[in-house]
Amino acid sequence: MGFFTDTSVCIGCKACEVACKEWNAIPEDGLEFTGMSYDNTQGLGADTWRHVAFIEQDKPMGNAESGVDHAGAPGAASGAASGNGGATDMRWLMASDVCKHCTHAACLDVCPTGSLFRTEFGTVVVQEDICNGCGYCIPACPYGVIDQRKGDGRAWKCTMCYDRLGVGLEPACAKACPTDSIQYGPLDELRERAAMRVEQLHDIGVEDARLYGHDPDDGVGGDGAFFLLLDEPEVYGLPPDPVVTTRDLPSIWKHTGVAAAALLGGIAAVFTVHGRGGGGR
Template sequence: MGSLVGRNLLAGAAPDIAPPPDAPPRMGFFTDTSVCIGCKACEVACKEWNGVPEDGLEFTGMSYDNTQGLDADTWRHVAFIEQDKPMGRAETGAAGDLRWLMASDVCKHCTHAACLDVCPTGSLFRTEFGTVVVQEDICNGCGYCVPACPYGVIDRREGDGRAWKCTMCYDRIGVGMEPACAKACPTESIQYGPLDELRERAALRVDQLHDQGVDDARLYGHDPDDGVGGDGAFFLLLDEPEVYGLPPDPVVTTRDLPSMWRHAGLAAAGLLGGVVAAFAVHGRAGGGR
C-alpha cells in the first residue's frame, strides 16, 4: 500500500508510492456490528483515556441511546436501532419479531480526507499510521472542517470553539498499545490492526454470516475505490447504511475543487482580457480626437 504520510489527497485513486522501509503499516478499525451488545464500554473508555467531557446525558425518549451522535464531546457513539424485522432467513418472520441493531460509530480516518484539505492552519494532519488527527493547540476554530466532512464527524466544542474528533488514540498506538475503545470492547466488535489485514478478516466474516443465513450482512467503507478512497475505520453492517445514519455513497467534499479553480481561473482571465480590450479601445478612441 502506498504511504499516506504527509500527503493530502483529493478524489481519485491513491498513487502507489512505496513507503519508507521503516514506516509502519496503515492502521485502522474494523467494527463488526453483528456482535455489538450496546454496552457502551467503548464510549466510556474513549472519554476516560482522552479526557473527553461529558456530553449532556440527555434522555431523548426515542431510544436507549442518550448520546445521539458523534460530536466534539462524543468520539465513539453506540447507536441503538430497533427494527420489526427478523435477523435472517433462518427465522420465522412472524408478526412481533424484533431485532436491535447496535453499532459503534467513529471518525472514518478517510484516505481522501476533506477536513485536511480545508484546514488553513495545519491543525489537521495525517500521522505515520495513516490516521487523521487534530492538533488542538494550533486549531484557530475557523470551523471549515465541520461542513467538509462527508460523515458529519468533526465538530467544534461549545465554549471552546476548537475542532475535536477521534484520534484513534494516537498517543497509545505510537507506543504499540491498542486504542482505548478496542481494548475495552468485550465482544471484539471493535478490532484494531493493519488495515489490509482487517479488510481480509472482514471479508471472511461476511462470508461466514451469509453461510449462516444473515443475507443482509455487508461491508461499508472498506472499498479503496469509493468516493473517499476507502476508510481507515470501516464497518460490517446488517442493513442499509442509511439505517445507521451513514451516507450510502460518501464522496470527499473537496473533489471538485481543482475543476472549480480552473473554471474560476478561466473566468478571471476572460474578465481581465475584456477589461484590457476595453481600455485598448478607449485608448484608440481617445487618441483619435
C-alpha cells in the same frame, strides 16, 4: 492502520464510549433521556468521538428461520420473550460509530491552518492548538463527524488515539471492547478478516450482513474505519454512497482561473483602447 467494527458482535455495553472519554479527557455529555432506546448520546460530535447506536426494529433476526440461535449474530439482539416462551419479532441493531478517517479526506482539503493533518498511520487528526475555529471542515465531512465544541469554537473528532499509536498501543476503544467488535490493525489484514466474517454470517443464514466503507474504489477511497452491518447503511444513519465533498475543487479552480484571466484580459483591452484614444486628442 485502521478500525474494523463488526456490529454483529456488538453488545451495546458502551465500554468504547467510556474508554474514549477517559483516555482523551472528553467532556461529559448524554446525561439526558433522549427517547432513543438506550442511546443516550444520539450521534457523533465534539464531545462524543465514539457513539454506540441502539436501533430497534420490528423485524426478526436474519438467521431466525435457519434455526441458528442468537450466538450466531449477537449484535442483532432479539426481543423480549413472548407469552408462549418464544422470541418476539423485535431486534436491536447495535453499532459503535466513529470518524471514518477517509483515504481522500475533504476536511484536509479545506482546513486553512493545517490543523488537520494525515499521520504516519494514515489516520486524520485535528491539532486543537492551531485550529482557528473557522468551521470549514464541518460541512466538508461527508459523514457529519466533525463538530465544534460549545464555548470553545474549535473542531474536535476522533484521533484514533494518536498518542497511543505512537508508543505501540492500540486505541482505547478497541482495547476496552469486550467482544472484539472494534478491531484495530493494518487495513489490508482487517479487510481480509472482515470478508471472512461476512462469509461466515452468510453461511449461517444472516444474509443481510454486508461491509461498509471497505472498498478503496468507493467515493472516498475507502475508509480507515469500516464496518460490518446487518442492514442498509441508512438504517445506521450512514450515507449509502459517500463522496469526497471537495472532489470538484480542481475543476472549479481551473474554471475560476480561466474566468479571472478572461476578466483581466478584458480590463487590459479596455484600458489599452482608452489609452490610445486619449493620445489622439
